[in-house]
Amino acid sequence: MPGLEDLYREIILDHYRNPRNRGELETPPAHRAEGFNPLCGDEVVVYVDVDDDGVIQDIRIGGQGCSISQSSASMMSAAVKGKTVEEARALTRAFKAMMSIHENELGGDPDEPVEIPEGVTLGDLEALRGVVKFPVRIKCATLSWNTLSSGLDAVSV
Amino acid sequence: MPGLEDLYREIILDHYRNPRNRGELETPPAHRAEGFNPLCGDEVVVYVDVDDDGVIQDIRIGGQGCSISQSSASMMSAAVKGKTVEEARALTRAFKAMMSIHENELGGDPDEPVEIPEGVTLGDLEALRGVVKFPVRIKCATLSWNTLSSGLDAVSV
Amino acid sequence: MTPSADHGLDVAAIKRDFPLLSRSCHDNPIVYLDSAATSQKPRVVLDSMTEYYETINANVHRGAYQIADLASRKMEAARANLADFIGAPDTREVVFTRNATESVNLVAFTWGRANLHDGDAIVLTELEHHANIVPWQMLAAERDIELRWIPVDAEGHLDLTDLERLLDGAKLLAFSAMSNVLGTLTPVRFLSDAAHAAGATVLVDASQYVPHLPTDVAALGCDFLVFTGHKMCGPTGVGVLWARAELLEAMPPFNGGGAMILKVTKEGFTTNEIPWKFEAGTPAIAEIIGLGAAVDYLRDIGMDAVRAHEVSLTAYALRTLTERHGDRITIHGPSEPASRGGVLSFEFGDIHPHDVSQVLDQKGVCVRAGHHCAKPLMAIMGVNATSRASLYLYNDESDVDQLSAALDDAADMFAI
């Protein structure tokens, strides 16, 4: 639909219709983290299983949300599975950097150039770049990533 | 001064400069009542001594206030001294009727004709009629009367 | 599409009174269907505030000079106007707050803390907005107070089967006169009488009621009524608490500060008379005056006419959406227009409300997507979010038609 091509890219709709890694993991060994978007009521549950070497062995996504939050979660799960915690964190930073131009309404200089950390490639996730043109939806896109972060924080404590 | 003739009539300024019945009475037998104008901080103290026949034997005025509140209190004291409680109440109603066109901002129909009770004459107090053109000052003019009322209420209980 | 003039409202003329309704969004004329969140404002309301600031702006209740006096009187005239609009017998019964939320909190902080104690019970309904839930949960958490809930049935009506048992021993019944999610009108008089019979005090959240129906507090029979200016053509920043004078007189003050006092010494203070006892500090003077102008505007049009228009437009919307979208659409709430307001929460296929709203926005159609600040109700409905289109006096059948057409676009886009 004219005006929405940047938001609803085909790959996004594909992840929305066919979400990867949907489900639950047994806790423990996996860790469970919950995230809310207070504005719209979306919620996401991230189950993440990290082995002793700090590698994300498995990840599953639960909860409910719109096409953007669900596809972002699905792509995220595919992107971090098999990666180390460090790599996942770098990817999270990169993803949020891609989004942050508009996200950081509270503080931060909007004109500051946003840097994607070197050596990180976003791959399919690039498809979500169009979300920055729709500022209300940025929180949808970052919800699962923030939830993953808090899950990883809990694991590494 | 042009525009203020109706407010500052000579008789008002006279009562202000030479207040009648200023002072205190011993309590008991007299009764003491306090009134405040929360808007400007004016306060008035009315001492009223009512005998067994319900006649106001003596009245004294204390407190501080502007020319309008002070002269109104002074004229009031002169007007009610020697009158019965009933007569004083009738006079109070008459005085407030004269003022009430604008006083009753909270409720009451502003277009309702304001009746001065039959058989009551205001005499000198008529000089305060000009106050209704200065709505903020109405509360100054009625302060001592409201205080007298509460004093009389306490006496007649 | 037919012009909606049959019920006496000249909607085309009304639309022209609201400057925002002539703007466009994404190159489409705006179709504003989110009045349950906040209404648009007629020009007369904006003008009344600008005029205040340009000609008599001064602090109220404290100045002897001319403009200060005019400002005070204009503000108090707005209070009298509000009292008249809701049939309050005494102007002193109208307390100005920031919004309906603060009005409920005021009651919870003052009346609630003075009258509710360990072991007491408060009855709410499952329809409530967070504004009429959280203040009571906060009080309940401080003291050992039980919250009881009147359930909703499948159509979105209150299920009163157990009412007597729920009210038994309760100190307060607090409920909404109209649901902001389902549009349900609740039986206010019946509930008030039942609560009084059981010895409970009654608070009615009329945030969605006062803007849309003729309101008469005596007929409603409640003790407290709360509503909010911005949903009834008024500005943001002003809400109302109405309460019976005896209740207000007996209540402790809320916020402390200037204007709510009679006397202050280092040792303590005495409170001012009602309503000012509850209005600490400089009030929202311009907003109160603006709300007075909003009430004038609504009164001129006539609340009976507003209600009649909304009933017929709601009927049209229910019919149009169901006919055109069939099984794809599920509209929540009462099916009978006469027993509901013009708030239409719906699901559209399996498209998430956020996505529905996004596609609609592209066509200039503004609907809300989310939990509408009624999460407990959403949980009972078994959803996280709905799309919600809500109607007001400036909407007409063409707005409904454009909503309906934009939903076709959403269906195409998400291939449902």
Next chain:
Amino acid sequence: MTPSADHGLDVAAIKRDFPLLSRSCHDNPIVYLDSAATSQKPRVVLDSMTEYYETINANVHRGAYQIADLASRKMEAARANLADFIGAPDTREVVFTRNATESVNLVAFTWGRANLHDGDAIVLTELEHHANIVPWQMLAAERDIELRWIPVDAEGHLDLTDLERLLDGAKLLAFSAMSNVLGTLTPVRFLSDAAHAAGATVLVDASQYVPHLPTDVAALGCDFLVFTGHKMCGPTGVGVLWARAELLEAMPPFNGGGAMILKVTKEGFTTNEIPWKFEAGTPAIAEIIGLGAAVDYLRDIGMDAVRAHEVSLTAYALRTLTERHGDRITIHGPSEPASRGGVLSFEFGDIHPHDVSQVLDQKGVCVRAGHHCAKPLMAIMGVNATSRASLYLYNDESDVDQLSAALDDAADMFAI
């Protein structure tokens, strides 16, 4: 009378920015000298609100459609603007309230009730406005809390002789940065440091400070800062509480309702992040945006220039009034313009302030008469009321001259 251009403010041009200043009262051009009660508003502030209502009015933080998003972002941009204006390191530290009074109450209800207990002490000063007295008296009455008072000396300065003893064991020092009666500037940094050294938290009432002097919360060294929009060229209905983020994070919520929650179930709720945790219900959206515009206006002119102008105009006023009216006039407060703001409380012969103000009004000169919501201070000064002329950026020497001339009329009228 000389044009007051020497300190860099083009007051004639500034006056034209304020629509009300071109009106007349009783056939005289208005001379507005009551900015300590409320300031006038520049056209840009009024326009910003009208523009909001006409083009993007929608409820904030909840809508996915375009105008709802614009409204949310405009409101949050105003927050960032306010944070910048007072040097707050973190935008989340700015909480919007109705007015300064509510800001103090917020702290008393939340931080106060969580941190102050039986036997604790709060230190205030004798300069305080009721807004910074009554909330603490309410708290003190609920619990067994001692209120201690820093005295004022004959010139209206705080007498700090006993400071150490007064602060000993105190949990809170709450004081005004500038007196609204005497104009006294208090040593904010010094007092904050002393209080912190004694282990007390510091609240500064900057209602008369932020509008008139460059403000930097880091330099002031306090923990809480409160001020009010309508005294700084902003609209009514909006005030500010600034507090350090850690304090806000640790505080319980204030009012309950929508927007301040993350999750609500029938069983309970979890609070939202700061600052929204403290902003229940629909905020004063237009007013917040208007306050943002006021800050832009003041920043453009420059707060250093505003302060310099007011110091020189205050000096002129002190000199002019004393020279012309000699023994008839007594001006309270510090005699040195650099240690005070442009708030001149005075007595004029034995004419009651109400009468002074009445005669002045007839000449279009607006000054306040009364207790200025500072009754304990008035008691110490031994008066019931004063007349008060207060200056702002749009006043100039001609305004002072007209005040002075109108006082001659009062002297004639009352034959002093």
